[in-house]
Amino acid sequence: MEKQIEKIDILRHSAAHILAAAVLELMPKAKFAIGPSIEDGFYYDFDLPRALTQEDLAVLEEKMQAIVKKNYAFERKEMPVKEAIELFKKAEQPYKVELIEDLVKNQKVETVSIYTSGPFVDLCRGPHVESTKNVDAKAFKLMKIAGAYWRGNEKNKMLQRIYGTAWENKADLEAYLKKLEEAEKRDHRRIGKELDLFHIDEQVGLGLILWHPKGAMLWRMIEDFWYQEHMKKGYEFVRSPHIGNRKLWEQSGHWGFYSGSMYPPLEVGQSLEELKAGKKVGESEQYLLKPMNCPFHIAIYKNSPHSYREFPMRWAETGTVYRFEKKGELSGLTRVRGFTQDDAHIICREDQVEGELEEVIDFILSTFKAFGFNFESVKVYLSLRDPQNKEKYVGNDEGWKFSEDILRKVANKKGLKFEEELGEAAFYGPKLDFKIKDVLGREWQCSTLQFDFNLSERFDMTFANTKGEQERPYMLHRVLLGSFERFIGLLIEHYAGAFPVWLAPEQVWVLPIAERHQEYAKKLVDLLKAEGIRVVMKSESETIGKKIRSGQIQKIPYLLVAGDKEVEAEGAAVRDRVKGDLGIMPVKDFVEKIKQEIKDKTR
RNA sequence: GCCUCCUUAGCUCAAUGGUAGAGCAACUGUUUUGUAAACAGUAGACGUUAGUUCGAUUCUAAUAGGAGGCUCCA
Numbered sequence A: 001m002e003k004q005i006e007k008i009d010i011l012r013h014s015a016a017h018i019l020a021a022a023v024l025e026l027m028p029k030a031k032f033a034i035g036p037s038i039e040d041g042f043y044y045d046f047d048l049p050r051a052l053t054q055e056d057l058a059v060l061e062e063k064m065q066a067i068v069k070k071n072y073a074f075e076r077k078e079m080p081v082k083e084a085i086e087l088f089k090k091a092e093q094p095y096k097v098e099l100i101e102d103l104v105k106n107q108k109v110e111t112v113s114i115y116t117s118g119p120f121v122d123l124c125r126g127p128h129v130e131s132t133k134n135v136d137a138k139a140f141k142l143m144k145i146a147g148a149y150w151r152g153n154e155k156n157k158m159l160q161r162i163y164g165t166a167w168e169n170k171a172d173l174e175a176y177l178k179k180l181e182e183a184e185k186r187d188h189r190r191i192g193k194e195l196d197l198f199h200i201d202e203q204v205g206l207g208l209i210l211w212h213p214k215g216a217m218l219w220r221m222i223e224d225f226w227y228q229e230h231m232k233k234g235y236e237f238v239r240s241p242h243i244g245n246r247k248l249w250e251q252s253g254h255w256g257f258y259s260g261s262m263y264p265p266l267e268v269g270q271s272l273e274e275l276k277a278g279k280k281v282g283e284s285e286q287y288l289l290k291p292m293n294c295p296f297h298i299a300i301y302k303n304s305p306h307s308y309r310e311f312p313m314r315w316a317e318t319g320t321v322y323r324f325e326k327k328g329e330l331s332g333l334t335r336v337r338g339f340t341q342d343d344a345h346i347i348c349r350e351d352q353v354e355g356e357l358e359e360v361i362d363f364i365l366s367t368f369k370a371f372g373f374n375f376e377s378v379k380v381y382l383s384l385r386d387p388q389n390k391e392k393y394v395g396n397d398e399g400w401k402f403s404e405d406i407l408r409k410v411a412n413k414k415g416l417k418f419e420e421e422l423g424e425a426a427f428y429g430p431k432l433d434f435k436i437k438d439v440l441g442r443e444w445q446c447s448t449l450q451f452d453f454n455l456s457e458r459f460d461m462t463f464a465n466t467k468g469e470q471e472r473p474y475m476l477h478r479v480l481l482g483s484f485e486r487f488i489g490l491l492i493e494h495y496a497g498a499f500p501v502w503l504a505p506e507q508v509w510v511l512p513i514a515e516r517h518q519e520y521a522k523k524l525v526d527l528l529k530a531e532g533i534r535v536v537m538k539s540e541s542e543t544i545g546k547k548i549r550s551g552q553i554q555k556i557p558y559l560l561v562a563g564d565k566e567v568e569a570e571g572a573a574v575r576d577r578v579k580g581d582l583g584i585m586p587v588k589d590f591v592e593k594i595k596q597e598i599k600d601k602t603r
Numbered sequence B: 001g002c003c004u005c006c007u008u009a010g011c012u013c014a015a016u017g018g019u020a021g022a023g024c025a026a027c028u029g030u031u032u033u034g035u036a037a038a039c040a041g042u043a044g045a046c047g048u049u050a051g052u053u054c055g056a057u058u059c060u061a062a063u064a065g066g067a068g069g070c071u072c073c074a
Helices: A006-026 A054-070 A081-092 A094-105 A169-187 A186-194 A214-232 A246-252 A254-261 A272-278 A293-304 A350-370 A387-392 A397-413 A485-494 A515-530 A545-554 A563-567 A587-600
Strands: A041-047 A074-080 A109-119 A120-123 A138-148 A158-166 A198-200 A210-211 A244-247 A266-268 A285-289 A311-321 A338-348 A378-384 A418-422 A433-437 A443-452 A474-483 A510-511 A535-537 A559-563 A571-576 A580-586
Touching: A006 A041, A006 A120, A006 A158, A041 A081, A041 A094, A041 A244, A054 A138, A074 A081, A081 A094, A081 A109, A081 A120, A081 A138, A094 A120, A120 A397, A138 A169, A158 A169, A169 A186, A186 A198, A186 A485, A210 A214, A214 A311, A214 A350, A214 A474, A214 A485, A244 A246, A246 A254, A246 A285, A293 A311, A293 A338, A293 A474, A338 A485, A350 A397, A350 A433, A350 A443, A350 A474, A378 A397, A397 A433, A397 A443, A443 A485, A474 A485, A510 A515, A510 A545, A515 A535, A515 A559, A515 A563, A515 A587, A545 A559, A559 A563, A559 A587, A563 A571, A563 A580, A571 A587, A580 A587
Parallel strands: A378 A418, A510 A535, A510 A559
Antiparallel strands: A041 A158, A074 A109, A109 A120, A138 A158, A198 A210, A244 A285, A266 A285, A311 A338, A338 A474, A378 A433, A433 A443, A443 A474, A559 A571, A571 A580
16 A cells, blocks of 8 residues: 655655756756655755765855745656656756656556656656745755665666755744753763763774673673573573584575675684694684574584474573674674574474464563563564575475464564565574664664574474474574564663663662761661662762762662761662662662662663 | 864863863872762873974864764664
8 A cells, every 4th residue: 555645745855856946057068866755854866977065055045045935836747758757868867867767667657746846847757846936945954965776776877865854834944943952961872971881992993892890780780680580481592602613504505695794704623823824724613603593503402302392492592693784884883793682492393383473472571671672662573584585595385485474464464563574584584673762763673573494494493293294493583582682772762771679780879978978888888788789889989969860860779878967867869770879768768669660660 | 974163181161373271070198977979189181183384282184073954873
């Protein structure tokens, strides 16, 4: 079904045409590609005689405003294909000609529509606003210049893309710009620095995260929770090494499909000296840093014969994997080269698949909930095989049909609102992907539930069925968080660094007012520590106001002030991160309160 | 990897073709404090390498990192 076109999209698309008209004025030799509306704005791709600069953007904005003022009508004209091709050939617009030719080829169109606004003529399906004046000259802004490949293909020419934002009125534009500014403050890279959680060190290597004590504590809390939940759900834990023989990956098929994004093999069997001397050793072997955990779990399975009675087997591991992502693709914690998956493989019989899929979906939903992610902010995709492009996948058609159908069925049964995406499946099977948006609106895959009907074949996994015959099991691959790195990045942004008590690396600071309160403060600290609460003593010779300020900046859930009154009352003045001063509370009451909150994961 | 932009102290920022200035943080001392910044002092930086120039942090180029796109994302 076609998506309904919103009024604001029409406005944005019209703004894209106005931008193109401005570019035409600036560079009459410009060649035009495409210019759609997008979330919050629009873009237009150009092939230009020279590179655009920041100054050009300002000039183009002025030209756009002038075009708006001129009040050009957007005039639609239906035109036979031949005539349109002629028109754009004459205008030396090869990209438009190519677009029309493709429309003819793929959709068998006989006419195309052309929109004219003043001197600018464009191939366009429309619709548009009536006139350039319908676009508020004060409600759009050109944001940035970027490169983009023609038709999104790396092998094609890179065009220059101008991104803009457009709104119905000035107030909306300003609100949007303000929102961007606010989003920047929640950026996990910024908060990671402010709260001293992690850093990426040039000397260590790109995309490799160094976790500082507070960040590692956060990780620990998440991981502890993860283990607890898996125990409850009947999972067992396995562990596997960081490297493995290349043959393993050849057998799995990963080497054939994805060696390009693996770290190059380590040559093992020769010494460093021999390597330097260029000596090849006969029995040298190649080892790979593992880009995923599955072959190891399969090896564990294959170590002994299995019976149908053992199923389902649910084997989980927080396994660190390494993928050599292209440099330009790396981004903070969300796209890295070394990361720890909260992986699990479920090996089961055909009659168990559906139930297991359902249970994993429930597990995913409850996990998101535990971390405060509102499910509306999670996008779900059913990633299918592209039947046009079969060489990217293994396995037969029946297998694909069976596994795709069952995933769709279960997703529907669970009431998931999902979009289907062709060509996004793993090479060994279809999957359900759960993506969370970051502060800039980019979606990042976290959970994924993959139905694999191929690796068991490739690795010759078997079990004895009720008749004593050998049968192939099915295998589900799944992660809930995705990777700790990415998930923590998104979590930081979700909470803007103000983690709920159960996750906060430092839950309580104790702030003695004067020197004479140090001893009492120390007693408080010891008491809380004995209760398993993560507490820090702030004994610096600073004013109480200063200590409170830094506690607030560090987003510590509770600050306990200890002065004369508290010593007297054998309590602590509790300051809540959000509510402020709660007054003096008996220590026991506070311990009970915070322990309850930690247990309930409420705040 | 490709396109555009950015890189000054631990952090946030300033200035300049004639060897850099501040706030916070750090350190030392004084202060002993009542719910978002006590006072004084000390130490600390032009990403790297070339080029232009009498002289480069400033201009140019390369390189390394970073940001946003594109591509990719098992």
